[in-house]
Amino acid sequence: MSAPITEEDFIGSVADALQFISVYHPADYVAHLTRAYEREESPAARNAIAQILVNSRMAALGRRPMCQDTGTVNAFVSVGMGARFATGRPVDEMIDEAVARAYTDPDNPLRASIVADPLFARKNTGTNAPAVTHVRMVAGDKVKVSVAAKGGGSENKARFAALNPSASLVDWVLKTVEGLGAGWCPPGLLGLGIGGTAEKAMLLAKESLMAPIDMTALLARGPNDKIEELRIELYEKINALGIGAQGLGGLTTVLDVKIGTHPVHAASKPVGLIPQCAADRHVSFTLDGTGRATFTPPPIEIWPEIALGGESAGRRVDLDRLTREEVATWRAGDTLLLSGRLLTGRDAAHKRLDAMIAAGEPLPVDLAGRAIYYVGPVDPVRDEVVGPAGPTTSTRMDPFTDRLLDATGLLVMIGKAERGKETVDSIRRHGAAYLIAVGGAAYLVAKAIKSARILAFEDLGMEAIREFVVEDMPVTVAVDTTGTSIHETGPREWRRPVIGRARDAAPVV
Template sequence: MSLIKQDDFITSIRNAFQFISYAHPVDFIQAMYAAWKKETNTAAKDAIAQILINSRMCAEAKRPICQDTGIAVVFVKIGMNVQWNAQLSIEEMVNEGVRQAYLSQDNTLRASIVSDPAGLRQNTKDNTPAVVHIEMTQGDNVEVICAAKGGGSENKSKLLMLNPSDSIVDAIVKVVPTMGAGWCPPGVLGIGIGGTAEKAMLMAKKSLMAPITLHELQHKKETNQALSNIEKLRLELYEKINDLNIGAQGLGGISTVLDIKINDYPTHAASLPVAIIPNCAATRHVEFTLDGSGIAQLPTINLADWPILPLSHEIQQYVINVNELTKDKLKQLKQGDKVLLNGKILTARDAAHKKLIDLLNNNHPLPVELRNKIIYYVGPVDPVLDEVVGPAGPTTATRMDKFTGQLLAQTGLLGMIGKAERGPQTVTDIKNNQAIYFIAVGGAAYLISKTIKKSKVLAFPELGMEAIYEFEVENMPVTVAIDAHGNSIYDHK
């Protein structure tokens, strides 16, 4: 019988969320490095390199891998012989640990959780409440998995209610391209098969916490070892999804998924639920066990686990002063061009865009001048110590599509920086307004933040990380995704 103390549990949760904010699992690093070595698409290879370089920087500096430090997800498996020395419930203890982790002055994490989701959507300021799953089992210990799930990947989750005779492989291969690149591939695809709708989704989420073992299945296949039906399914899906040519960040290439993880469960004879949940390039999770002897022991970081890679984007690229950018100069850039941006850019996400559009619709002046400006879709992490800004990687651009046409037409905005593709109407709007859309690498937030030399809030400070900032950047690496002529780097698909 184990006696688990409240403070030990809370401290372990706190330490786990701090740890995963800056430390990728080693198996993920190894799989990403293997993907980099075999990738032949230059743009995709560079994107993977940026992700790996960013990851090593974060492990060394103990700063977040991604500006989206995620919604806290915790799986708690409690042995039935465990006793607690605690006044708080399990969920209350988890939330206290999350609160302490996200408010840490040493490594401040971004608070992204909003309450009243169908109404006011007010930020809770400390990233609570967490999503907690509790399971009772035999034993004397408490087993915990902590994960920080980014919104970009979570938003691409799918639930398919298939007929029993339908092909699972065909259905998944058909739906993956509809997810776009906003989930920041390459990553891991979690799949839940069977049970009920909610059971399938939970299995898919939990499958993402398992180690990356696809290379072991490939070895078994190559050496003619017996494979289970699930293992055969994982291999087939891995091969067919990577054949889709989505690639890293949607740029094409052979590395869309690093592994396919599958959990299954008996289901109704009339049913075949299939849940799909992707984990992005900011895959963050850790598992620990409490046995009553004190706080959890987490993995030790060894920088030798990270490869040292060159950045291919440092060669053959344009250097642009955004303060002097005009539509005539934009026309000279072509989709696929690698660019280093210098000068002042603005930031704005969903909430700020809505406020800007409301002001335009009511003929009110805007609080910022958008003419001849570039907007970066980002919600940065707060800075610590001498940082100008915390990790500041791009957010999914399609969420701003419904605002983009009006802003381009009415304000003289020159362009945007985000991640992943844009919708067809937005591509047309960019072409008609002779604007431009750049992409930065999702999963390289800390690397990007080092190019930001000055930062100040210009408007909507009440929105916190969604306020409009002015960044002064120096050699910020981006790629022309959609040029002023409407040509898109995503047209390879």
């Protein structure tokens, strides 16, 4: 019989794991993303992947979060029937304490994103707890824990369908992925759960994302069964859609496709689909009563040496002297380097501004001729002026954009992913522009921020309106004043047919 697992060993191990995954990509993700970078032919997508890889290496060296959205904690705990805990506390309660400990660590604070009331007050808990915890009893006398930190952008793109048994899974997946847009920050992974019941299918999809990434090896050796055949077919056909990194158009949208299955009622075929963004964060460990888990960082040599200077260079823009005439010269796909004063604001701030405009109240900030960045940064530590500060998904601001442009004279918006058709039309009508920063490059972006101060709505925490002073912050014009959107033109240019069955295709290395 194994020794009892102490409360401190369990809580400390989970807290250490959450700190670890905030900083380090799994080595298999880095390897597959590096291969995607090496084979990418789209200049915009290649530059985006380069930024993600450089950001990943910088986060590892700086021991700071790779992404500003440090996620909802998902914990899967398999308790052996013979395992013993030296505590009477419930497992989920101990997980929540570990989350609070990890996310408020003064050496590397992580962003608290969880709101306690999902319907009304939506007040931030301040600790990122509670987690979403799943416990199962298994054979053995050990406890295995798998933790993941799932970002809101990719989690919001989760989909479920109750397909007829005769319906084509491949057709549904392709149609669904094409409709997801880029808000889930590709290139990443796609998890599929098939069978069981509705909740089981979604759970299978989520758990599948923590399996090792092995698509390169699978393509090289060929499939051994029908599930592997299906994985390859979906991998090839999804990438053939041409969505590409950040939705800019390119060869790689997914690095791997994972599939979990469960027996199902004869009348049913439930399917869960959950994408995993470029911040692929998860780790597993086992406790046997001999002490807390240890985590070894991957060697820095796994990251490629990439110099961004030549690829990310673009037209320099002075935000303090920005004019409508200058914005009109930008074209979708242009790379810009922004310097000067930059406002921030996202969901909660936009909702307040919209309500104030509707009520005829004066706004706390003047938006005329300004640029606003959709971001909720991590708190700074030591000599930082701000923590990792990558963009959030811009479509959540779409309901407020037309009124804001019309009432304030706002000129430029910066975020990630595409905008809706009505918002693109509004941007065109108002002679404004929408720019994107690379999702998954939060630590890199933060290095371009030279000062930060809160201007309004301090009670909103990470969603408060701030003013950054930035220097050479790299962005891409996503929607220009003519209404041309790179998220439409890019994938259309790079979409390609799949030749023959995917399992017969030459390995991609």
